[in-house]
Amino acid sequence: MSANATPAGPITATGTASRNACGQAIAITVFSTIKWWGRLFLPVLFFLTRNFPKLTVTLRQLSFIHFARWAVVTKMPYNGPPQRKGRLRYPHMYFESNFNGGWEEYIDAFSHILANGMSAFWGSSYGFPKPLPTSPFKAYIQVNETEADHYYSAYPDATSTMIQRALVLDDKLAALQRRAKSMEPEAFAAAYRAFLTDVQHCI
Amino acid sequence: MGKSTNVSGQAYAFMAMTPVKPGEEEALATYLRGLRDAGPSPFARVARTHLARFVIVPDFHNDRTWGQRKEEHLEVPYLIFTSNFDGDLDSYLDELCKALGPETEQIWGRCIGCPENASGATLKRYLKHNQIDTGIFFAAYGTAPIGKVKQALAHREQVMEFARTSQGLEAAALQKAFLAQFGGND
Amino acid sequence: MAATNVRMDLADIQGDILRAYGNDYDCTSYAFVHIDCGAEQAREWFAGLIDHVTTAEEWPAGEKPDTTLNVAVTAAGLRALGVSEQVVGSFSHEFKDGMANRSALLGDVGPSDPKSWEPGLGSGEAHVLLTINAKEVADHQRALAKMRAAMDAAGGLRIVHQKDTALLDGSREHFGYADGFAQPAIEGTSDDKARGGGVPLKDGKWRALAPGEFILGYPDEDTRVDPKRRLPNAPADPLGKSGTYMVWRKLYQDVALWRRTMRDAAKLYADGDEHKLSAKAVGRWANGAPLEHYPDKAPDEYDPKTARDVNDFRYDKDLEGMKCPVGAHIRRSNPRDALGFEGHLSFRHRMIRRGMPYGEPLREGSVTDDGADRGLVFVSFQASISRQFEGVQVQWLNAGNIFGLGHDKDFILGDPIGTGKMTIQGRPPFFLTPQEVFVRTRGGEYLFVPGMTGLAALADGTAG
Numbered sequence: 001m002s003a004n005a006t007p008a009g010p011i012t013a014t015g016t017a018s019r020n021a022c023g024q025a026i027a028i029t030v031f032s033t034i035k036w037w038g039r040l041f042l043p044v045l046f047f048l049t050r051n052f053p054k055l056t057v058t059l060r061q062l063s064f065i066h067f068a069r070w071a072v073v074t075k076m077p078y079n080g081p082p083q084r085k086g087r088l089r090y091p092h093m094y095f096e097s098n099f100n101g102g103w104e105e106y107i108d109a110f111s112h113i114l115a116n117g118m119s120a121f122w123g124s125s126y127g128f129p130k131p132l133p134t135s136p137f138k139a140y141i142q143v144n145e146t147e148a149d150h151y152y153s154a155y156p157d158a159t160s161t162m163i164q165r166a167l168v169l170d171d172k173l174a175a176l177q178r179r180a181k182s183m184e185p186e187a188f189a190a191a192y193r194a195f196l197t198d199v200q201h202c203i
Numbered sequence: 204m205g206k207s208t209n210v211s212g213q214a215y216a217f218m219a220m221t222p223v224k225p226g227e228e229e230a231l232a233t234y235l236r237g238l239r240d241a242g243p244s245p246f247a248r249v250a251r252t253h254l255a256r257f258v259i260v261p262d263f264h265n266d267r268t269w270g271q272r273k274e275e276h277l278e279v280p281y282l283i284f285t286s287n288f289d290g291d292l293d294s295y296l297d298e299l300c301k302a303l304g305p306e307t308e309q310i311w312g313r314c315i316g317c318p319e320n321a322s323g324a325t326l327k328r329y330l331k332h333n334q335i336d337t338g339i340f341f342a343a344y345g346t347a348p349i350g351k352v353k354q355a356l357a358h359r360e361q362v363m364e365f366a367r368t369s370q371g372l373e374a375a376a377l378q379k380a381f382l383a384q385f386g387g388n389d
Numbered sequence: 390m391a392a393t394n395v396r397m398d399l400a401d402i403q404g405d406i407l408r409a410y411g412n413d414y415d416c417t418s419y420a421f422v423h424i425d426c427g428a429e430q431a432r433e434w435f436a437g438l439i440d441h442v443t444t445a446e447e448w449p450a451g452e453k454p455d456t457t458l459n460v461a462v463t464a465a466g467l468r469a470l471g472v473s474e475q476v477v478g479s480f481s482h483e484f485k486d487g488m489a490n491r492s493a494l495l496g497d498v499g500p501s502d503p504k505s506w507e508p509g510l511g512s513g514e515a516h517v518l519l520t521i522n523a524k525e526v527a528d529h530q531r532a533l534a535k536m537r538a539a540m541d542a543a544g545g546l547r548i549v550h551q552k553d554t555a556l557l558d559g560s561r562e563h564f565g566y567a568d569g570f571a572q573p574a575i576e577g578t579s580d581d582k583a584r585g586g587g588v589p590l591k592d593g594k595w596r597a598l599a600p601g602e603f604i605l606g607y608p609d610e611d612t613r614v615d616p617k618r619r620l621p622n623a624p625a626d627p628l629g630k631s632g633t634y635m636v637w638r639k640l641y642q643d644v645a646l647w648r649r650t651m652r653d654a655a656k657l658y659a660d661g662d663e664h665k666l667s668a669k670a671v672g673r674w675a676n677g678a679p680l681e682h683y684p685d686k687a688p689d690e691y692d693p694k695t696a697r698d699v700n701d702f703r704y705d706k707d708l709e710g711m712k713c714p715v716g717a718h719i720r721r722s723n724p725r726d727a728l729g730f731e732g733h734l735s736f737r738h739r740m741i742r743r744g745m746p747y748g749e750p751l752r753e754g755s756v757t758d759d760g761a762d763r764g765l766v767f768v769s770f771q772a773s774i775s776r777q778f779e780g781v782q783v784q785w786l787n788a789g790n791i792f793g794l795g796h797d798k799d800f801i802l803g804d805p806i807g808t809g810k811m812t813i814q815g816r817p818p819f820f821l822t823p824q825e826v827f828v829r830t831r832g833g834e835y836l837f838v839p840g841m842t843g844l845a846a847l848a849d850g851t852a853g
Contacts, residue, residue: 016492020235024790029258029283035269046338050208059341063789067255067287068341069216076220077333079316083222089275092263094335096217096285098254099350100790102783104776105734112733127269133611133619144264149235150257152246159790160343160357166355167347173358177385180378188463190383191373193817196366200818201709201793203363359795367810367820371657 016103017147022099025066027148030141034072034091038124042072042093045120059117062109066160070121074105093125100159107138121165165202172199209337214253215288215295219333221314223280223336231282231313232259246286248302251295251349255286257310274310282314284330287347292331300326361385395600395607397445397577401840402604403459404443405522405743406770407578409569410457410557412694414522415556416529417745419637419766420483420536421515421834426545428471429850434543435470435517436848443843456523456532460844461635461836462624466516476853479625480837483775487511488722492523496787496804498766501830509550510639510832514829517834518637550832552639554745559676560694562746563642563763564667564801567677571599571695571700571719574741585700588736589726602772603741606630606670606840609772610737616691618852621772624837628852631840635738636778640831641803642764647801652756658819669813670800670821671747672717679719684712703727710814715795718801721785728791738780740769764828774835803829 020027034042049055059065071094075087099106110118111134118131127144129136155163176195180188209216217259223231235257238244246252260281265274288295300323303310307326311317316332344352366383369377391491397407402411424431443457464485467477482489489503489511497503499757519536523529530593541601562568574578574586574597587595601609605623610617623629648663651670655663668674674683679692681702693699704720704727707713711719720727728734748763771777787804789797798804800811800821809824839847846852 019239019630025254026254028252029256032261033263033265042338044266046208049339052346054343059336060317060343063343063793065341066343067214067216069218069285071218071335071336071337073220073335075333076222076281078316079222079333081785082225084278090252090271094283096256099286105780105791109556109730109734111729113530118223125385126271127266129249133615135611135619135621143266146258146260148256149232150238150244150389151275152244152252152255154247154250154253154349155352155356157796158352159795161790161793162359162795163347163352163356164344165793167344167351168357169362169490170358172247173362180385182380183378185374185378189247192377196817198811199362200814201715203359203366203795227481308405363795365807366818367822371822 002131020103020148020151022151024127024159025153025156026103026106027151028095028097028099028103028106028141029096029146029148030127030144031129031146032093032095032097032122032144035124035126038093039072039074039091041124042091042121048068055117058114061112063161063164064100064106064159066098066108066163068099070095070096082116087097093121095121098153100161104138107141108134137139141168169199169202206336209292211342213289213339213348214342214345215290215292216285216337216340216342217288217292217295218283218285218337219330221282221284221311221317221329221333222274222278222312223282223317225279226278227313228259228261231310234309235259244305245303249288249295249299251289251298253255253287253289253349253352255284255288258283258285279315282310287342293327296327296330297323300321300324300330307375390477395577397600397604397607398840399445399447401609401842402445403838403840404445404457405459405520406603406633406741406838407445407575407600408447409572409743410443410522412556412560413440413524414457416523416526416553417555417766418519418529418533418551418553420519420521420533420548421509421550422517422540423468423509423514423547423549424469424516424545424613426543428469430543430782431544432848432850433469434546435541435844437543438519438842439841439848442844448574453524453774455525455528456521458532458536459520459838461520461637463518463520463834463836464849465513469516469853470847470852471850472847472852476628479629479776480846481634481774483779484835484837485507485746486835487513488636488638488835491671492595495782495830496798497830498804499611500826501804503832506830506832507550507639509548512549514549515785516732518635518834551647552766554747557746561675563644563748563750564647564671566671566673567673567675567693569742569744570677571606571723572741573603575603581701585702586610586712589705589732591731597619598736598739602737602739602777603633603770603794605632605772613833623772625853627846628839629844630842632843633772633838634774635684635836635838636767636769636771636774637831637836638767639747640765640767640830641762641827641831643758643827643829645756645758646825649756650823650825650827654821658813658821666821667786668814669714670811672713672719680713681707681719712815714811714813715792716789716800716811718799720780721792721799724785724792734791738777738785740771740777740781742769744768758796764831767833770771770838798824800824800834 074091115131122128172193239289260279441458451753521532574582580597583595585595587597599609601607609621632776651667652665659665676685676691678691701724724735727734744767786799805824810820810822813819
């Protein structure tokens with residue numbers, strides 16, 4: 001390791017531009033240009049990912065994502081001049097995510113934990129460095145990222161994890177509500193304690 | 204248009220990419236960015252919307268050092284509109300196009316090919332024409348429509364508050380308080 | 390992943406960072422100096438100082454100095470010493486911003502708002518921080534007198550804030566907890582502390598952290614996985630190499646309120662055992678024994694400095710939090726493997742902590758405030774203030790989502806909003822409430838601790 005090695009890129013703050021935030025929700029919007037072989041590879045990747053849910057297990061475990069999507073744009077629908085007709089020279093990949101927590105922590109998670117997934121989705125994009133080390137990867141995302149002009153969340157105070165756990169709690173609450181009136185107090189108290197024990201990670 | 208790749212559970216991922224009229228980019232950006240301070244988002248009127256965004260993409264990013272042999276540039280900036288919502292596309296666009304009446308001129312009215320005084324059906328046709336299908340759509344709670352999400356969140360708050368304040372109550376008092384808060388046999 | 394196998398240039402790094410000076414030094418003073426005079430005159434004083442700065446070199450047996458001196462600077466201090474805007478620009482964004490300007494991010498609101506901070510802190514006046522450690526009170530006084538004499542002789546300097554601190558009995562902090570012994574294990578320096586102090590690996594093993602996580606100019610965790618072996622971003626040399634960033638925060642502790650709250654809340658929990666309830670909030674018993682090893686009862690006669698299991702634990706067998714609650718303070722500040730994925734969500738957020746309690750203890754058993762000022766001077770060293778200090782403060786202490794705790798904040802430190810609570814997991818769970826403002830920020834600064842070469846360059850005016 002050389003003492004003169006160039007530093008690995010800009011240190012980013014934990015946040016992102018303020019227009020990308022709506023309460024707890026953070027928007028990230030990324031466009032990348034795809035190499036020729038991505039044109040063939042990506043549809044296959046998408047197909048496999050859609051049909052083999054096991055591949056998205058880790059993504060699901062990282063429960064701080066509300067919704068995310070990838071799309072490949074090969075041609076813009078035509079609306080008239082000065083729009084050009086015909087296919088784009090290169091395919092372009094659109095990625096957007098709606099997540100919670102710090103931007104840097106989000107990218108770190110993808111760098112360290114979903115390195116294979118990152119390589120699969122962005123490996124065919126021009127300029128994609130490897131997911132690790134994190135600094136060049138973060139710099140790559142930043143350079144390809146566009147700030148949202150308007151971002152909306154129907155439930156800005158809620159995180160994805162909160163919603164997922166609230167849905168679990170809701171079903172269990174309904175079950176308790178159905179039984180509550182007809183039970184003797186002691187039985188109810190026991191049922192309530194069991195309910196709380198069951199949902200303690202949801203509140 | 205509208206493949207099943209846009210769907211996860213009952214959630215739908217819609218994307219429209221519309222070219223911005225030359226010279227209109229700055230006005231469009233100013234308008235969109237001002238929405239936040241002007242009051243509730245127009246999307247709040249379309250109850251089925253979970254999360255949505257407007258993003259103006261000025262151009263593709265080209266970097267010679269990345270080995271891309273030829274550059275590619277957008278001839279005009281493009282406005283991206285994405286929405287993650289409940290249910291089927293057609294009825295959603297009906298609702299959206301109806302609710303966003305006043306905003307249409309300021310937003311898609313600044314885009315190439317948008318019909319004059321577009322609203323309702325004409326706007327919907329324009330958006331569908333410019334739809335970009337999703338390759339992969341990930342939804343953490345795609346089976347839960349907005350009503351269910353909001354109800355669950357509200358119940359979570361109520362349970363937290365009840366759990367906090369009812370500690371130490373004797374069984375009868377506990378049951379009484381629970382029924383008062385949450386009812387029974389719903 | 391290749392090991393870094395790096396030799397640290399201890400003579401170039403200031404002391405008390407890689408290795409603590411130790412509890413022999415039970416008096417510490419922090420003096421924030423403001424430079425009124427011109428840069429050239431200030432540099433003359435500075436040059437006189439650095440002859441006495443203590444480095445990271447090991448002391449020969451039996452030759453511990455009576456006092457130690459270390460020097461740090463703020464962004465304003467760099468400018469006051471004549472460093473160019475271009476070089477100041479090479480420092481991190483948050484350092485230049487200053488802690489006071491980031492109060493919204495850090496949760497320094499309400500009673501902790503910078504507008505209520507003590508004079509000299511967060512105002513831009515603090516330029517150079519002198520930290521003096523001493524073994525005996527007499528040495529301490531002498532060192533302070535010497536410092537003041539040198540300043541008077543130089544002229545154009547004044548102390549805008551000074552805090553004198555001393556260890557409490559048993560190395561406790563004011564809520565009664567043994568503190569300071571759990572530190573990150575650093576490759577090449579404290580590999581022996583890897584079990585518990587390092588990164589938890591999949592097979593039950595541990596490894597120490599790369600030194601660049603704490604000292605600039607050295608390989609960090611990113612370097613380990615970089616084929617090009619690039620070093621992390623650092624300020625322009627000669628200031629960057631061997632330096633580190635420092636966080637200094639004066640935290641007032643409302644001991645009476647803490648005791649009252651615990652006493653009252655414990656009536657409904659563990660039959661009034663407030664020590665147990667308190668331990669659940671912290672994650673350790675007052676004597677330092679971790680709940681993960683001692684979930685029901687504190688061990689008698691436990692010395693955290695020598696106990697082998699004090700830090701050797703992980704959370705994989707207690708993901709539900711039945712032994713150590715999910716939101717316990719030590720679990721939030723260092724989740725180890727609790728976030729899954731082999732510690733990969735937490736391993737880059739470690740900090741070296743060197744703080745000291747200040748103020749007289751509240752009389753034992755008293756639950757009434759006596760109006761005295763007491764608390765903790767929090768000091769941490771890290772290569773990146775935003776990733777390490779702020780990341781923990783913002784994502785892990787003032788928020789709960791990553792742990793599945795919704796908006797719950799750390800019970801001790803978190804600024805509560807109305808109905809704050811902490812869930813003590815159990816069958817059934819218990820809800821520790823109300824969450825009060827037990828700790829208030831009275832002031833703080835972000836600083837940079839240059840290496841010895843960097844200090845010399847500052848004194849010479851050759852830092853650029």
